[in-house]
Amino acid sequence: MRDLFVSAVIFGLIPFILVNPVVGVLTWCWLGFMNPHKLCWGFAQTFPFAQTVAIATLVSLMAWKEPKRIPWTRETKTLLVFTLWMFVTTFFALNPEGAWEQWNKVWKIMLMTYVTMMVMNTPKRIHMLLWVTALSLGFYGVKGGIFTLVTGGQFIVLGPEKTFIGVRGGIALALNMTIPLMRYLQLTTPQKWIRVGLGAAMALTGLAVIGTHSRGGFLGALAMSFFLIMKTRRKFFYTLLLAATAYGILSFMPSFWAERMHTIETYEEDGSAMGRINAWLFAFNLAKDRPIGGGFECFRGWLFDRYAPNPNDVHDAHSIFFEVLGEHGFIGLGLYLALILMTWRSAGWIRKNAGGDSRTQWLADAASMIQVSLVGYMVGGSFLGLAYFDLFYHLVGIIVLCRVLLERHKAGEDMAIQDYRFF
Structure with a gap:
């Protein structure tokens, strides 16, 4: 049925x-x-x-x-070059079968990112896009938060199998990126009952992140929460609210959860953490020996024999940065980092130039909260191989659209920039 x-x-x-x-x-x-x-x-x-x-x-x-029209900004040009570079590294990949299979997924994500930027080019469409994004992932946040409450945090929150969020680190990262989007919707929604519902959804989603038992997710949540307070309005109120919520959540979780989080400080004794470091060194050695990297799906045992300090400890990349480094070399990593930096700076420009004006305040709020989402992505992604997670590229596209709208508004074009709500 x-x-x-x-x-x-x-x-x-x-x-x-x-x-x-x-x-x-x-x-x-x-x-x-x-x-x-x-x-x-x-x-x-x-x-x-x-x-x-x-x-x-x-x-x-x-x-x-x-x-x-595709808005050809520095972000969209860099994304295009990065995509073309990934095609080149796929052509020369060390694991051709796996590389072409992964490329077939990645180019579709990039294509639809450009289609999104061509189509969702009005204030109302951007707002609808953020609502659909937040509700789609927020479903798992609310569901996971309730599950954690009912089970006392004894079991792990997971997303659907065979998806980006099918592992605990993946869903923790996605939910950390979703909470700021919920906050944006809360800031721009006039209906009180919707704002209250979004507040409850944020709290449950935060609980769901803790319920994943992901150490990277926990670190991402800490970083995301700090920047959320720094970037949002009513900072003092939200500082107290987040502190009270965090205390309640941490007190609620079982002792074995706290013991697992404590291993962050003693990573030298943790086999999983040392396996990550081995994979990172593998990626660095591979990129140093082969400037174009190994291509998609190169984290394989027979290559660990050649490039890893410990050839018997084979792991996935476990880092968005080392994943790109190992698969696409230093050039690929440079393009990827440039894309993140450009998106962050554009969001900062929007925040600076749109804030304080009632007509454009929603753009400043969107840019601020997307910056917070990027913090959750970068911190959580430092311990997880989700370099091609479509939500990141989705947010890049939204920042591009927001900047184009604001530039047109500042140039004096009549574009009904206040017409973005549909509730």
Whole structure:
């Protein structure tokens, strides 16, 4: 029954997608982040819904009467060069079969990032995109928070299998990136009952992060919470609220959770942590020996024999930065870091130039909270190999759109910049 329901919803949206690609982008976003088909038990789990929606969206885009322009900013140019560089490293990959399979996933993420920037180019569409993103991942935050409460934190919160959030580190990272987006929606929503609901969702999502038992997620939550206080309005109130919430959560969790978090300080005695360091050194040695890196899916035992300090301790990258370094070399890492830095600086520019004006304050709030999301991504991602997580590139695209809107507004163009709410 669940398979039929999800299939009916998605196929029921196809006619609307063919008429308006905005619906297609929102549906793609929902499928990519919530993965509703992965919650089914039968045929829907493996049916190519995302591919179907993407094709329908591209067909709709070709027939769309609105102008079709990619905003060519420093971020979009760098992303394009990074994507082309990944193709080059795939062509010369040491693990060709695995590399081409991964490339087939990554280029689709990049393509839909550009489609998103072409289509979601008005204030209301950006706001809708942020709502769909926050609700799609927030579903697992609320669900995971309730699960942690009911079970007393004894069991691990996980996302759907065979997805980016199917492991505890992955879902912890995604939820840390989602909490600031919920805060943005709370800041820009006039209805009190929605703001209260979002506040409860943020608290439950924070509890779900703790419930993943992920040490990287815990560190990401600490960093994200600190920057959330620094970047949001009503800092003193939220400092007290977060402190009280954190105390309640930490007091609630079982003793073995605290013991696991304590191993952060004694990583030398932890085999998992030392395995990560071995994988990082492997990536560095590989990139030093091979400037183009090893290509996608190069963290393999036969290559550890050649490049790892301990060839018998084979691990995945366990870091977005060392993943890119090992797979795409120092050039790839430079492009990736440049993309992060450019996005951060553009968000800072938006925050500086949009704040204080009631017409553009929502842009300042969006940029501030996306910066907080990026902190959660960078800190949590330092211990997890999710360099190609589509949420990161999604947020890059949203910052690009916000900057373009603000620049047009400052240039005096009439673009109804206040027309962004749909509640």
